[in-house]
Amino acid sequence: xxxxxxxxxxxxxxxxxxxxxxxxxxFVPLGAMLLFSFLTVAPMGGREAEFTLKHYGAYLDKGFxxxxxxxxxxxxxxxxxxxxxxxxxxxxxxxxxxPGRWREAIFLLIVLPFWSNTLVRVFSWTIVLRNGGFLDxxxxxxxxxxxxxDILYSYPATVIGLVHSFVPYLxxxxxxxxxxxxxxxxxxxxxxxxxxxxxxxxxxxxLSLPGLLAGMILIFVPVIGSFMEPRILGGTSGMMLGTxxxxxxxxxxxxxxxxxxxYILLAIVxxxxxxxxxxxxxQLAGLEGGVA
Amino acid sequence: MGVSRMARRPLIxxxxxGAAIVGPGGVAYAEGTVxxxxxxxYGTDEPWAMQLFEERTGIEVENDYFTSEQEMLTKLRTSxxxxxxxxxxxxxxGDAAREGLIQPIDPAKxxxxxxxxxxxxxxxMLNIDGKVMGVAWLWGxxxxxxxxxxxxxxxxxxxxxxDPAYQGRIGWRDDAVEAVQLAAIATGQDMNNxxxxxxxxxxxxxxxxxxxxxxxxxxxxxxxxxxxxxxxSVYWSGSAARSKKAFGLPVEFVIPKEGVIAWLDGLSIAxxxxxxxxxxxxxxxxxxxxxxxKWDTDVGAPASANNDAMAQLPAxxxxxxxxADPTVGERLQFMGPIPDDRRQQYLDxxxxx
Amino acid sequence: MTxxxxxxxxxxxLILVFLYLPIVVMTVMAFNRSPLYELPIVWDTIxxxxxxxxxxxxxxSGNSLMIAIANTVIATILGTMxxxxxxxxxxxGRTLLRLLLLPAITIPWLIIGTAMLVLFFWTGIxxxxxxxxxxxxxxxxxxxxxxxxxxxxxxxxxxxxASASLGANPWQxxxxxxFPVMAPGIIAAGLFAFAVxxxxxxxxxxxxxxxxxxxxxxxxxxxxxxxxxxxxxISAIIILVSMGMMLLVARLYRxxxxx
Numbered sequence: 056x057x058x059x060x061x062x063x064x065x066x067x068x069x070x071x072x073x074x075x076x077x078x079x080x081x082f083v084p085l086g087a088m089l090l091f092s093f094l095t096v097a098p099m100g101g102r103e104a105e106f107t108l109k110h111y112g113a114y115l116d117k118g119f120x121x122x123x124x125x126x127x128x129x130x131x132x133x134x135x136x137x138x139x140x141x142x143x144x145x146x147x148x149x150x151x152x153x154p155g156r157w158r159e160a161i162f163l164l165i166v167l168p169f170w171s172n173t174l175v176r177v178f179s180w181t182i183v184l185r186n187g188g189f190l191d192x193x194x195x196x197x198x199x200x201x202x203x204x205d206i207l208y209s210y211p212a213t214v215i216g217l218v219h220s221f222v223p224y225l226x227x228x229x230x231x232x233x234x235x236x237x238x239x240x241x242x243x244x245x246x247x248x249x250x251x252x253x254x255x256x257x258x259x260x261x262l263s264l265p266g267l268l269a270g271m272i273l274i275f276v277p278v279i280g281s282f283m284e285p286r287i288l289g290g291t292s293g294m295m296l297g298t299x300x301x302x303x304x305x306x307x308x309x310x311x312x313x314x315x316x317x318y319i320l321l322a323i324v325x326x327x328x329x330x331x332x333x334x335x336x337x338q339l340a341g342l343e344g345g346v347a
Numbered sequence: 348m349g350v351s352r353m354a355r356r357p358l359i360x361x362x363x364x365g366a367a368i369v370g371p372g373g374v375a376y377a378e379g380t381v382x383x384x385x386x387x388x389y390g391t392d393e394p395w396a397m398q399l400f401e402e403r404t405g406i407e408v409e410n411d412y413f414t415s416e417q418e419m420l421t422k423l424r425t426s427x428x429x430x431x432x433x434x435x436x437x438x439x440x441g442d443a444a445r446e447g448l449i450q451p452i453d454p455a456k457x458x459x460x461x462x463x464x465x466x467x468x469x470x471x472m473l474n475i476d477g478k479v480m481g482v483a484w485l486w487g488x489x490x491x492x493x494x495x496x497x498x499x500x501x502x503x504x505x506x507x508x509x510d511p512a513y514q515g516r517i518g519w520r521d522d523a524v525e526a527v528q529l530a531a532i533a534t535g536q537d538m539n540n541x542x543x544x545x546x547x548x549x550x551x552x553x554x555x556x557x558x559x560x561x562x563x564x565x566x567x568x569x570x571x572x573x574x575x576x577x578x579x580s581v582y583w584s585g586s587a588a589r590s591k592k593a594f595g596l597p598v599e600f601v602i603p604k605e606g607v608i609a610w611l612d613g614l615s616i617a618x619x620x621x622x623x624x625x626x627x628x629x630x631x632x633x634x635x636x637x638x639x640x641k642w643d644t645d646v647g648a649p650a651s652a653n654n655d656a657m658a659q660l661p662a663x664x665x666x667x668x669x670x671a672d673p674t675v676g677e678r679l680q681f682m683g684p685i686p687d688d689r690r691q692q693y694l695d696x697x698x699x700x
Numbered sequence: 701m702t703x704x705x706x707x708x709x710x711x712x713x714l715i716l717v718f719l720y721l722p723i724v725v726m727t728v729m730a731f732n733r734s735p736l737y738e739l740p741i742v743w744d745t746i747x748x749x750x751x752x753x754x755x756x757x758x759x760x761s762g763n764s765l766m767i768a769i770a771n772t773v774i775a776t777i778l779g780t781m782x783x784x785x786x787x788x789x790x791x792x793g794r795t796l797l798r799l800l801l802l803p804a805i806t807i808p809w810l811i812i813g814t815a816m817l818v819l820f821f822w823t824g825i826x827x828x829x830x831x832x833x834x835x836x837x838x839x840x841x842x843x844x845x846x847x848x849x850x851x852x853x854x855x856x857x858x859x860x861x862a863s864a865s866l867g868a869n870p871w872q873x874x875x876x877x878x879f880p881v882m883a884p885g886i887i888a889a890g891l892f893a894f895a896v897x898x899x900x901x902x903x904x905x906x907x908x909x910x911x912x913x914x915x916x917x918x919x920x921x922x923x924x925x926x927x928x929x930x931x932x933x934i935s936a937i938i939i940l941v942s943m944g945m946m947l948l949v950a951r952l953y954r955x956x957x958x959x
Contacts, residue, residue: 062789069785070797073778073841080838081804084815091818099822119698145715148708161712163950168719170946174901174916175935178923179726182737182932186575189725192739205515208560208576219722222715251704280808283901287923290560297810304814304906308421314818317811324807382911387926411910412925425821426910566926573736594736 092314110315120299120316124323127296130210131279134217135271141218142225143267147259149226150233162230169223177284180216181207184288208290216288217278225270232266233259272331276324296320380407381625384422384433384617387412388565388589390485390633390642391434400632406625414563415522423448428619431626437472437611438682440481449615451478456627459634462655472684473613481613482630487584487649488679489525489608495597497578505533505603507579514556518571518580521561523697524685525608526551529581532606532680539683544696551700569594585649588665592647600665602675609679611652723939730932737929747929757934760918763829764898767914771836771897776890778837779844780882786845787852788860801842809839809902817906827909835903840893847892851885891949898942 091097092111098104114120149161168176183189184207191204206212236259244254282297289295296316303313383391390396392410401407411430413419416439423433423443435443443449454460460468460482467473467483474480491508493501508517508529519526530550531538541547559577562568565586571577573596582590587600614630616623632638636656642648643660650666651657660667669675685693729737733744751757786794804812813835820831859881863873901916908917915938922931 063791066785066789066791069781073782073845074797074800076778076834077800077804077838077841080816080834081812082800084812084819085803085807087819087822088811088815117698141715141718144708145712148712152705152708153712161716163947164716165719167943167946168723170895170899170942171723171939172899172916172919172935172942174919175726175939176722178919178931178935179722181923182729183722183725185570185737187739188574188737189721205559205576207574219718223719226715276806277808280810282810283920287920297808300810300814304817306415306418306421308417308424310818313814317814321807321811328806384910409911412921414925422910429910564925567924570736573738 088314088317091311092318094311097308097310104311107311110312111319113312114315114319120296123294123296123299124319126294127279127320128323130213130217130281130285130295131275133214134221134278135275137214137218138222138225138274139267139271142222142270143229145222146226146229146233146263150230165223165226173220174283176220177216177287180212180219180288184212184215207288208293210289210292212288212290213285213293216284217281220284221274221278224273225267228266228270228273229263230266232263236262268331272327275327279323280320379622379625380409381431381622381629382409382411382429383629384411384413384419384430386414386434386565388586389434390638390648391432391629393642393646396632396638396642399638400629403632404625404628406622406628408629412564420446420448423617427617428621430617431620431622432629433615433617434484435481435613435615436682437470437481437483437613438684440473440613440615441475441684443615444475444480447618449480450618450620450623451480452482452616452630453627454479454482456624457482457631457634459631459636459653459655462636462653463634464652464654467611467652470611472611481615482634483652484612484614484630484633485585485649485651486609486611488602489529489581489583489610490600490602491579492582492587492590492598492600493579494572494577495599501599502579502601503604505529505605507603508581509533509550509553509557513578515559516578517554517557517559518568518577518582519554519558519561520581521563523693524690525581526697527693528608528682530554532608535605538606538608538680544692548696548700551697555700565589569596572596572598583649584665584669585647588643588647588649590647592645600669602669602678604678606678606680609681611681612649726932727936727939730929730936732929735928747933750928751930751933754930756913757915757918757930760913760915761934761938763913764915767829767833767836768894768897770833771840772890772894774833775837775840775844775893776886779841779889779893780848780886782841783845783848783852784878786849788857801845804838804842809900812839813903813906816903820907827907828912831907832904832914835907836897836900839900839903840896843892843896844889847889848882848885851882851888895942 093106093108094104095107095109096102096104145165149158149165153161184204185191186204186207188207190206194201194204240258240262241254244258249257280297282295282301285293285295286298286301287293297320300313300316300320303309303316385391387410391408397408411422413422416436419433419435420439420443423430424446433449435449440449463483467486470483472481473483491505493507507513527541527547528538530547531541534541534543534546534550536543536547560571562571562580565583568580568582568586569590572580572590573594582600584600587598590596590598614633616626616630620626634651634653634656636653636659639648639651639653639656640659643651643664643666648666650670657666728741730747731741731743731745732739733742733746786798816831816835817827820826820834825831825834859877860873863877864870868876899916900914901920904914904917905920908914913921915934919927919931919935
């Protein structure tokens, strides 16, 4: 056996199992769902399915679905922005204003909740935010005459829960890129007479931008597809594209419509990724080469 | 192979002995498990009842829940051969039967059959093509309940739900059919056959600012009330009784002057049920006076379809008092089956609002 | 220390409060007697005691643990194999294969979960623990490949070539040279795979048939259809155990130790 053939065999047997697995569980299912999105009914239990475009048509016809898409996008934007506003300064504080021996411990504290269950964390917000709950009592302890907080089952509650779930991602990616900035660059800027603000604007921010963007994408994409958090925390304002897709599969049994809506969501995700691709190229290269 | 045959003999003897000991119980009753699909907190999952049933029959009860009739149907569709007993509201029994999701029930195996109120038992919605597709179990009404700590006077009109004084303080269930039917009652129409859909749409649209939150299960309702999320909320009569009795919440249920939605719940057996005998036994148990009287007295329940059971309730029980008033009977509008196109119309209307 | 630094530290402290507040409140409420979470707190451990009799939650926890362990083993082995191929061979289609890892990471789980439901249900693979395991491994594989790959590229091919030139066969080279160097990466990847699976809700939710569930699925169903503070009790246990485990690992490895 020639070395080339042997190498080829090695490559095939090393990558084969993993990619067969991914094929069966990611790519074939996505294909099946694409097929379903063009059928009149789910071809199961003896139902006759025919080809149709009506589910995509329904999306365009009924302003309702377009509105839902906007609420999902708005949720994605709001959550991402809040994560940036809270997470970036936190990462900056950690990287530049915390003494070295504390830094590692605090970093660990920030990523630790990550390893606890997401669902448990969302659930815990229902306990904190409910009327008569912790926050309500706290507010009324400080200001006894304040009206009831009424924040659970509202849009802000959903945003709070999601920011809580996702802000560690942003702190993580920003911290890693802030930490990698060469200290001598900052000193050089200072010695050339730049103010702290100028140094931040001209040196620190541009150099940490890739980390910031990566964090934003990591947050925005899952948030527009979220359904569990709006369902549990959002109440009447919790209707999103995600919850409607969930309903099609678990409640209404209109799988083809659910499939079509999923594909519309997927198209949005792809557009976002394509738009961000030039900015993320460097990150991807990092992933290619392997960055620990 | 001689040795192994010899070795097997004591085993067979032991098995035979075991069978002899277990025998009587094992043969007389369908043992195993009965898997029930129902609303959470709706009788079948009362721990004492599950224990009592197991003691009597050796059958263990497992509960799974749904939060809407649509979800119930979808669970039956996607999980054939999993459920034994399923709670089907009589207005859905026809749909479920036509789709082949439930199977005929043998009334001979229901010992309480003769005690059931004939108008419920023989109801055309439960008896399809001469077959019993659902056994009448409970009936009650959907209207609203209020927090007695917040409202000094008992509201007698359904208009309280639209009262600006309670803007943002109303609880509602996210169910298109129920919403349309309540609006039909509020606008003085026949809820099973509303003619003025525009009026209903207008009525529901003006509801929007009123609603504080939607609820989807009884447990959620209780937590919302305890958490002061609403003052007045759409609710079910049996559940209101439970909230008051079992959870000690300050709740009163109202049968408003405009009328209420009345419903009849039946128990059905799923197609391909793994344990049909157990399912019959469980349905019979659920319809027994033993179960119902304790349930209503200790926990709170809607009215039973079993005459005998109703007669054994204490004279002051809500279910005897509330419906004893003859004018209440006139205010009940029983929910009929809803054709698919009309249901779709309701769904569209509700999602547009 | 400057005022700016002080301010920065205060801000960081507030973020930590935000991150830990709900977890602490939820844990405290596990010790409150009221089933409707009414305040003031009446201290009691009944919810922990009644948890012992809650077969549903305990079975679901067992399932979660079992799947997470199986997932860790399968994903780590398959992922390490693929990472080896990427690190040690230059071949056509390599970039394409790497790009194919992206969908599993970037497509919202809702879409992947419903797509799996459609295919598995349609083809008769069906739902159940086996289907959930299939899904979890798919989500974990890309992480394992990236994490192990990073470790592999960082120590380079030199050692292996040296080993081969000294006459070791590929098998010996793998176990004596490559594996020991890869080990920290493999352990990190395994931990990642475990966490991905143990935390995974969406995929499990769509692939769990009635009567079978994992812990997150059981908690979600409970939140939507009725629950008692037993959910708080099990959540508190899980949070303490998983955080404790991570702290232990971080201590052993000095977090991100091989950086």
